[in-house]
Amino acid sequence: MDEHDVLAERFEANRTHLRAVAYRMLGSHTEADDAVQEAWIRLSRSDTDGVENLGGWLTTVVGRVCLDMLRSRKTRREESLESRVVEPVADPEDGVDPEQQAVRADAVGLALLVVLETLAPAERLAFVLHDLFAVSFDEIAPIVGKTPAAARQLASRARRRVQGADPAPETEPARQREIVRAFLAAARGGDFAALLEVLDPDVVVRADSGAVALGSTSVTRGAFDVATYFNGRAAAAKVALIDGVFGATWAPGGKPKVVLRFTIVAGRISAIDLVGEKATIGELDLTVLDD
Template structure:
């Protein structure tokens, strides 16, 4: 058996795992196959002898390929699920990964894929790789171009959305912006009634430890308490895109010091996450929007 055949055999031993990862990332059988094929092409062009952990290396490659595909899809505003998609059974051929992993992957049905589709590409990758396939955040971080702490935050945000999945979060950026800017305008103008209009009755505000050091409460629950907290404030807040989702930031001198992540469902804000941790902020992709 020549070197190419040995490499192909090692790749095939990882195919089941790679296809499971790609399908959970993309929600499309054909695109998952494309991602796995691209991983094989990249492996065949690399110096595989220098790769110590082939399974980890291939998972990273598939993750990068899927992330690029998700970002491209988001740009084109395509639907992520195939028409008449049927939940497939992960292949169980020779060399399959441990049974426990396969069972865990197979338990992810179409309903979860629909929820995952509401996440940003980076959130989806962090959640799928860590929560479904136990990939460490230290390995996820370079795939999404963030620090391990920022990758952990992406997965945490995705996990909250998945665990609390009822109605899907708003994904239309123009609608997100409309709601966020209405919230900021009401806050700046001391318009208590206007704040209540855009806040879900059960809205929750959560602050990280760095935001708490700046004076934020750890948790605020309920529309009236949240409206009271923001009423007359947010004077210097600016609207931004945070990993492709509309949010806000306080950025004195142009450098974000506090970031506000909004979760919007049915035109109302259901959650606001205040992030002031420097490492987490530096790991975010922020784009200021004209106000």
């Protein structure tokens, strides 16, 4: 097998993931396939000898291609999203993405695609890459030509639009604390039913690169999978105040290694962000509580 064939084989191993990214960026299977094909063309013309993470490199390339495509759109498509059947991103024969980075076929419904269509291209890219595929803002920043902090703001604005309005998480401190404590107790005790009770059916867990390096999965979705992931874990985690909001942290020896930031809506946990990057943790107003 020559070098070109090896490169093609590695690209095919990432195709399902790349199609998932492109579809969520563009809302069209045809355009997604065009974006993935353009990524292959750019890959075949590039020197990738020094690329350690080809999947990450390709994700960045697809992101750039999709951003260019979104920015070049002059008019709305003749066929509306409402009249299009939303097909699954992954073909059955593709199997399961071994890195579990591609969001499952049913994770993005028509309603979300319609909302994504209203976002500015840079906002859409920041939201899709970070919130759906756990790409760090450090990696997103050069794609949109902004600083990581500015890229974070793009994703934040997009997230508010996707949620329909400004986020409306649980604001009562006592209720926040009660739900976080219930989650940790269920996780420590291996109480699967109790975990399901406190989790929103569509809960998502996102881990940054620091948390992934410590063994976390980059993205986990759905109450069953999230409960399975945490069941019997979090023995050393403690309740903490994080920027004035109740969350948790794993702090062996009193030094925070991973911070768990919870989004609680209607009495259930709808999102958990696992923060393990030292620089990010250092910027948090973090108080570990003796709970």
